[in-house]
Amino acid sequence: MNKRxxxxxxxxxxxxxxxxxxxxxxxxxxxxxxxxxxxxxxxxVIRGQNVWHKNNCINCHTILGEGAYYAPDLTKITQHRGTPYLTAFLKDPSQFYDETKHRRLMPKQDIDDQDIADLIAFMDWVSKVDNQGWPPRPILVSGGSIPGTDLSVAQQSGNPAATSKLPPGAAPVSSANDPVALGEALFRTATPACAACHSTAPGVNLAGPTLAGIATRAQETIASPEYKGKAKTAAEFIHESIVEPSAYLHPGAMYSANGASFMPTTYAKDLKPEQIDHLVAYLASFK
Incomplete structure (x- = not known):
């Protein structure tokens, strides 16, 4: 080939x-x-975007792949946390976490109720943008996973080596068609995913309380005078907690406000009855 x-x-x-x-x-x-x-x-939504920029949220958080990585990615935050939770959190983040234990976390922004509502509207719009699956998974706000607790259904197949790594109190799963196995899979894939707010490791509280030992605690709660729900068994209590989260309010300001739980109330509508039964079967295995 010549120059021309x-x-x-x-x-x-x-x-x-x-x-x-x-x-x-x-x-x-x-x-x-x-x-x-x-x-x-x-x-x-437009006002909420202005609040986002005015308070320099992007200096710590990321949305749609842009921003800092000091704090959790918020692209899908409204799908992982409901409006009541986000409203209470933005009003006073310190009531959700002990800074003496978790070190410096979310600073109090001192923004009024209208700005909070607008900011949540903006984040809700962001969460519905078709961003080709980003982020790939929610980022845990606190606690994190404990080695050996995030096992797949395949690992929980009855193999002694796998069984030794199960969360405390969890029973091994014998078959992919087992209700417990189906519930374990749903625990991680429901919308919003249960695993985005709840840990199955003892003492690891995220946006929701840990579910380790939930079956035992359910029996204790039912027997307590504070419980006013309709459940008579641990399985019924877990079912009630999924479809009617405010029937019993777990102690702690970070889990409810004004007599209503921060847990989404959409599972009864979005999940089939048999799916809820699978979730109950899985959670009831945590003794």
Whole structure:
């Protein structure tokens, strides 16, 4: 190839690359309204974006892949935490975590109720943007996983080596068709995922209390004078807690406010009755 041919090839290649780049850019802009659901950008969402920037939230948090990594990714936060929880958290983060134990966490922003509502509206809009699966999983706010507790159903197959790594009190799963196995899978894949708020390790409290020993604690709660629900057995109590979270309020300001639990109330509608039964079977195995 001589110099003239080389020059023509370089110019042609550059031209083709530019055309492809422009075509992809135009196609992206064509899809933006659909991917971002721009029709849902209300005045509240716009005000919430202003609150996000005014308080420099991006200095610690990440959304849609942009921001810092000091604090949890918030791209899907409204799908992992409900509005009541987020509202109470933004009003006073310190009531949710002991800073003497967990060190410096979320600072109190001192923003008013309207700003909080707008910020949550903005984050809810962000959570519904089609971002091709980002982030791949929720980032735990506190505690984290304990080695040996995040086992798959395949690992919990009755193998002695795998059984020794089960969370304390959990029974080994014998079959992928077993209700306990199906419940374990659902625990991690439901929307919002139970595992995003609850740990199965003793003493590891996240946005919700640990579920280690939940079956034993359920029996104790039912027998206590504070319990006003309808459950008579541990399984019934767990079922009630899933479909009617406010029937019994777990002690602690970080779990409820104004007589209502922060746990989502959508599981009874979004899950099939047999799926709820699978979840109950799984959780009831934690003695």
């Amino acid at each position: 041919q080389t020059r023509i090839f370089a110019l042609a290649s550059t031209g083709v690359a530019v055309v492809i780049f422009l075509g992809l850019t135009l196609d992206s802009h064509r899809q933006f309204p659909k991917l971002t659901h721009s029709e849902n950008i209300t005045d509240s």
